[in-house]
Amino acid sequence: MEVDACHEVGIKAPIYLTVGWDAFSADRHPEWLERKPDGSLYGFEDYGQLSPGWKTLCFNTPYLDYLKYQIVDTMKHFGSKLDGLFFDIVWQDPCSCNYCIEKMLNLNLDPTNEKDRILFSKITEQFLKDEISQTVRFEDKACPVFFNEGNILPSIRKNLSEYSHLEIESLPSGEWGYQHFPTTVRYAKNLGKEYVGMTGKFHKVWADFGSYKNKAALEYETFLALAHGAKCSIGDQMYPDGTLQRATYELIGSVYRQVEKLEKYNDGSQAVTEIAIVHPGIISDSELKVDLSLAGAVNMLNEKHYQFDIVDQWMDWAKYKLIILPDKIILSEGLKRKIQEYFEKTDGKILATYKSGLDAENTFLPDWGINYLGKNTFVPTYGKYHGLFENHLPNGELVLHGEGLLVSPQGAQVLGDEYRPLFQRNYQHYYSHFQAPVSESKGNPVATSSDRVYYFSHPLFEMYKRQGVLQYKQMINLIVDEALGQPVLKTNMPSSGDIILNHNEERGELILNLLHYIPQRKAIELDTIEEVIPLYNVKIVLSVENISKQINTDIKKIKSVKAVQNNDEIEYRVKDNSLEFVVPEVKGYEIVTLKY
Template identity: 30%
Template sequence: MPDPTTAFPRRTVHLDFHNGPLIPDIGADFDPATFAQPFVDAAVDSVTVFAKCHHGHLYYDTARPERHPGLAPDLDLLAGQVEALHAAGIRAPIYLSVQVDEWAAREHPGWVALDDEQRMVKRGGSAYTAGWHVLDMSSPYADHLAEQIEAVVRRFAPVDGVFLDMCWDQPSSSRWAHDGMRRAGLEPTDARDRARYARRNALEYMRRYRDLVEKALPDDAVQGVWFNSRPKTNLAEEHRLLRHVEVEGLPTGGWGYTYLPYVARFVRPLGLPTLSHTGRFHESWGDNGGFKPQAAMDYECSQILSLGLTNGVGDVLPPRGVPSPAAYQRIGHAFRHVRDCEPFVAGGVAVAEVALLVDPELGDAPGPSGTGAVRALQQLRQQFDVVPPSSDLSAYRVVVVGESTVVTPQVREALEAFHAGGGAVVLVGAALRGSDGEPALANLPVDLHGPSEHPVVFVHRDGPWADGLQADVVLPVRPERATARPGAQVLATVALPYVDRNWDTFSGHAYAPVGAVTDDVLVAVGDRLVAVAANLLEAFAAHGHEQHRELLGEALDAVLPDPLVRAGGPRHLETTVVRAPSATVVHLLSYVSSRETPELDLVHDAFPLVGVEVSLRTGSRPSRVHLEPAGEELDVTWADGRASVRVTTTDGHAMVVVDD
């Protein structure tokens, strides 16, 4: 049994427990003798339990007035949960809410953040709609919370970790914030200065609370304090405050199925232990009576594992203190599969050949460019990380710079050094020009001539597309006019419509048909440099033309002709690679989501794979190839430095394990 105080968790539950003051009988049915058993049965090794919820109520033995009024005077609920979980060998990190605290907002309304019209900031609407008030961390509330944190970590030391929630940068126009801004030399009337002060204030309280928690950690702790609700792209700076990372992302709760593949690939190069939370909820947090389909739970947990993270599922503890059996049937089914897979990737590191260079100031939401890149690269079976410009690029073979990344002089210098060292660079759309308006890199395979006058053009190729289609395909974005330089390999050129669609010059419903084919280059390849003269990733995200993805794939093939993985099968198949101590593991994920409400994608079934060829670049002939966790031996062909197998499985997640 692992030591629950030091082992980094692999299969966790975040046990939400937000109870308003009108909820009675808090913990009335809690039984320390049986509390941990549902988690044991579901293969859970860590449960985050609550000291303080969004209502500002406390759930441990304390004389503080914030103690929940429905908690019996003789019940120390948090202590009972921690002791029961530890007795079962399960970690019990402790949760406290930060900027959301309804008790403090009611008792001390002067501590609530104010917007620039001096109105209280509230998540959820007006004064007469349900929602959370947001506290001002420049007010005395910061000291109030410090007292609560200190009391908790002193009472429960050594703690398994502390989860501090609702920690975004919150601008405020309160007198507390105004005073702090003036001391910092910032101007309260300037919205940008209010945002700067909010970031500075957040980093100050993060350092303060981190120091409180660190004193209560065991010497060999791998998990410390986590500040939730902050953009993971901030971790380029904030990772120095942390021992570990947690990624919250419920696909059905507003995050979507593109969020985790983007953020996970940004976080994992930092090298910090990382776990990710999905949820058992049909929609989002607090959906107490909602249960997502089992296939969706299985998919999301398997995807977390395949991306090199450890697993977490959000649940909610009913007020009377007994875990929901139905929830742990769902969670246990997914976690037992993950547990069976873990030995094959233990000690492993995710492998990536392509770096997608992004601006971390854009935050966690990838936007159209990032969304298009993630979807296209996944569908092309490319192994990639998402990295900020400050990253060391030397470990990658190709860097893709999407249209939303500004090529500053510093980025230009890094890309030139990477290219000079033998790497390939793909520049898409606006990234072809630096922040100074000049070409982003020397020796581009094209000359640039400024934006086209046509807002909609067509992709022209001399030959057919992969499926045999012989046609010019619409590209509904304005390209940059570009001409090929000598020696460039042109993959596609621009065809123009007969006329542009304006109020007085239009033909047809959407755009005019193809008119003239031009010599303007859309995609060209030079010496390990690819120029894509339009915002192709944004177009793919918005419109989903498979030919746009295929065009990017051809460009990558030109500079990365021997990718780590090749795989057939359906386009939705996700492949990721982990290098373990004595094997290389190729994850295969085959689930399909469908849009079933205006805003909800659901997964109901695994999609079988039948005779799908999977090829891995290897340095030598493997000693054995097997499909796990089924334990099936696979016939392998080894030629030209590649090991190839055919996979048939009805499971949504399987692993091709290639032993050295």
């Protein structure tokens, strides 16, 4: 009935199937449940025997056969009315049930070894998607399919061909936070699939019935998806009787009416970018929704309004002027070849921090121009910086809140020196509340540059995410500015805003998205956005020459610059290969189109 009602008004209604959490199956077949090494269960929050949370099912048990039967039954039931299948809770924990132990032993894996259990859980996830995909395709080769894991990471590569599209579940007032979507979408948009941003109408997260997300927050979450070239969806949950709540759909409607007017501008566009951050997920999965090093890098670049992507080693790096390796990109042989290929085909630079650039033998690539000496036992320590950092940082020592490496220059220029504290803080020696004051230099560089590589010995990106020290960001910004020369975009927009530049070749148009919504921590448990704070007279300087190179299209003859929200023509001027104009007002979200 609900599907028919949707189809009557032209709305597609894919069918939702929960995979890992099925209370009916869990209650009737406890032998199908995942088990921890001590025999206890995995599940969602409060999931004990007498508790109301979901218990997680194991896909190496006969439950998988039941699931496949359920999928076939669902497809036959809906027949030609089926618009697609959304599979949720598609992950496997490091299970120690009898079925998993037997299969691990058959693969010569050790069930008592945690790393082997984690490896086998990833093998199981891939196997599960294969099994579901084959089941669906046997019934309907064209049925849209999405597997939801609550995140999109490089590990998706192994089953990417089985996805018809990507959906980025990201409710900022839940465990995802406002960090997640702007990070994940910059990776997902480069995977070659149509992609959708998914938020929810709830003040908190799923099933927070009787709550309503602040309108400003819902605007930002949907508009940011549009700005990144994504579709957008706002999730809700029906009551058991199938009714919908008027207040909810008045809220959703007030936002979707704006989306309806604005979604066409970025549809079919491509991001104009010149920097790439290499995703730490190619090394290992983070236990957090967003790896801290990746989050710090995204925040640093976004706050300065650089135009950038997030990439893995299977993507083309050639178009980027700068590749950033944040904190923990240990080089495999494949990554070494990728970097050498990048150096051979481009004149681009690499910015690496902490362990990035080391291989498994703790040796840096020769292009780094440094040697590895070991871990720095002083945490924290201090740095004093010179060269391009002079006159931009405080004229004194800068504390480095993180574990660093000891390196020695082997051809690289030293841009900063380590100064240690008087002593390492411990129970015998401590000075006031935190680290001891600065002592003397030990001759260890904390920042270097070679012909192609800039390097910092500390994990500046994770340190910025953890500590928010402005000078960490300023140092990275100075390096980025030097590497880029003239960036594609400069602006006086404050760091609280977002700017995303896209290109639509078919329409002969650049699309500049400007957003200004400020998440606030007003509550203990979550961030939200309550008000729209307008900005006025936002200056934009676009490098016509560099944009033309990035998109392989000459845009030197601009025909018009228009602010979409008020349908206003904006005056502009071209000067020294730069296009300059001022956006009079950004009231939440403004789109500026530039016809060439």
